[in-house]
Amino acid sequence: MPLSKLSREGVEEAYELIRNKVKKTPVLTSESISSMVTDNDSASSTLFFKCENFQKGGAFKFRGATHAIEKLTPDELKNGVITHSSGNHAQALAIAAKAKGVKAYIVMPSNSAQPKIEGTKGYGGEVYFSGPSAAERESMTAMIQQQTGAKLIPPYDNPDIILGQGTTLLELLSQVEENFGKKLDAVVVPVGGGGLLAGCALAAQGTGVRVFAAEPAAADDCYRGIAAGKRVPTVATTTVADGLRTPVGVINFPIIQQYVEAVFTVTEAEIVAAMRLIWERMKIIVEPSSAVPLAVVMSDRWRSIGVKGNIGLIVSGGNIDMNLIGPLLSSAC
Structure with missing residues (x-):
């Protein structure tokens, strides 16, 4: 696909x-969580959670994988498809390939979450293991x-993947308007390889929606890259x-x-505390x-820039090793 197709129109076609x-x-709200991001002396904010944890395969990745496969010809598909992924794209591609009747070869880092490994195999993917780094994944x-x-x-580093992931924001924008009678002012998107973030940034063009990125401080290559230019x-x-352990792609950067206004980083403790809050208050x-x-x-860093109003949050997935829930929650205490 020509890079000129990387536009809002391209996302709409996807x-x-x-x-x-x-x-x-679904798009969910939580009054109690929304109240926590509002200072007493400022205008209120309403958070709209786009719940891609309910997507096929348990993550937004199914959108990009499906779009990429649908764009291939029968001749291109005859020997199957292959990818490398820590789990969510792996599962998504396995499901999409099975629906198309073709083989899916999946390279997963050896430290992938066990449920993601089992899910990928269960969806029909033929799994191979590599070392954890991007270079090791790509070599295998x-x-x-x-x-x-x-x-x-x-x-993530593929035009068809990017456009497919951008459909997440297209849906969110229409659902907030149709279901709640409101328009988004901003959206915050997690960034690992950057396919979802780049796609959402394209989908936001011409809408007036401000796009921000959210990244772990322990994997802050996007933040550092933007700062360094x-x-x-x-x-x-x-x-x-674990879904954000990859560097931002060449096409995505x-x-x-x-199009992305700023990249914010958060600590491991902040991530786990936020996850626990979603579990406890939203019951998902x-x-x-x-x-x-x-x-x-x-975070205080977000409050310092004064973004208020209707804010979308992309809930990217729900694939977690249930055996790790106890240790994860303990780490937030």
Whole structure:
């Protein structure tokens, strides 16, 4: 796909292609959580949670994977598809490939969450393990691709993936207006590889919605890259937000540079505390990566810029190892 298609119009075209194949996930609110991000002497804010934890495969990744597969020809699909992923894109591609009747080869880092490994296998993916770094993932993927002839569908650094992920914000904008009679003023999006953030930034063009990024301080390559004016190509981290352990993609970075207003980072303790709050107040299960946007809007750094009004938060997924819940919650105390 030509990069010129990376626009709001491109996101709209992607949505028309996949809207009957993906779930229209709910948008939830919480008065108690919204009240926590409002200072006593300032205007109120309402938070709108776009719950992609209810998407097929448990994460927004199904949107991009479905769009990427739908854009391939039968000849391109004949040897199957391949990717590398810590879990959410892995599961998404396995589901999308199975629906299309083709093989999915999945390279996963050895430290991936066990439920994501089991889910990927359960959805029909043929799983191979690599080291945890992006370079190790890519090397293993290249080797298997050479052996199988499978078509590579990267987890985030791909135009069709970006456009598919951007449909998340298209839905959110329409749902807030149709269901609540309001318009968003801003949206906060988690950033790892940057496919979701870049896609949402494109979808926001011409709407007046301000776009902000949320990133773990322990994996802050996007924050550092924006500050330095050039992409940081590597990130070595064991952040609890395992879906955000990858460096921002080459295609994604200039989109983020151009359209994202600011990148905010939060600590591991802030992430876990925000995740716990969502569990307790909203009664839904989200993974740590999903809680990073809420951690941002609850921080003093966010309050200092004075963004108020109707704020969308992208809840990116809900795939979490249930065996880790006790230790995770204890770490926030």
